[in-house]
Amino acid sequence: MPVQPIRLFGDPVLRTPATPVVDFDKELRRLVENLTDTMMAAPGAGLAAPQIGVGLRVFTWHVEDETGHLVNPVLDLSEDTQDGDEGCLSIPGLTFDCRRALSVVAKGFNMYGDPVMIEGSELLARAIQHETDHLDGILFVDRLDREARKAAMKAIREAEWFGEPAPTVKISPHATRGLGF
DSSP states (O other): OOOOOOOOTTOGGGGSOOBOOOOOSHHHHHHHHHHHHHHHHTTOSEEEGGGGTOOBSEEEEEETTEEEEEEEEEEEEOSOEEEEEEEETTEEEEEEEEEEESEEEEEEEOTTSOEEEEEEEHHHHHHHHHHHHHHTTOOGGGGSOHHHHHHHHHHHHHSTTTTOOOOOOOOOGGGGTTTTO
């Protein structure tokens, strides 16, 4: 499947909560394939549908040689936390120390509509939380403390890519069926 352009910080789609998936059809499977191919080409540890301009609650991840996806995720987070470097494909080249839950139990569906549960800790937990945030219109810089967020916003404004227009993607009318466009 073709690699899709990744939307960058400032694109309104990244701040818009995604719509739950209701159609587990061929178009959804194509979306998961596009997300996976784009994530692997980037390369990244995860990619959410809004990052390629699709407002649906779907994401993929690739952590420690394990690749997967989750549709309509609901998270149960541990009270224990972890601090660690975090970056984002929509904020390229920048990483900041971000606090996340140490472990997560994520429930949702696979691309066929079958219920799934994913349990993860450390990097997998971080990736799942990060991608689910994207589905809620939240970016990891929103989770930083005041001082770190201020530094992050300064670095973003100074980044070479900041202010670039969103990519134009031509989508056939048939491709939008069932994708919530």
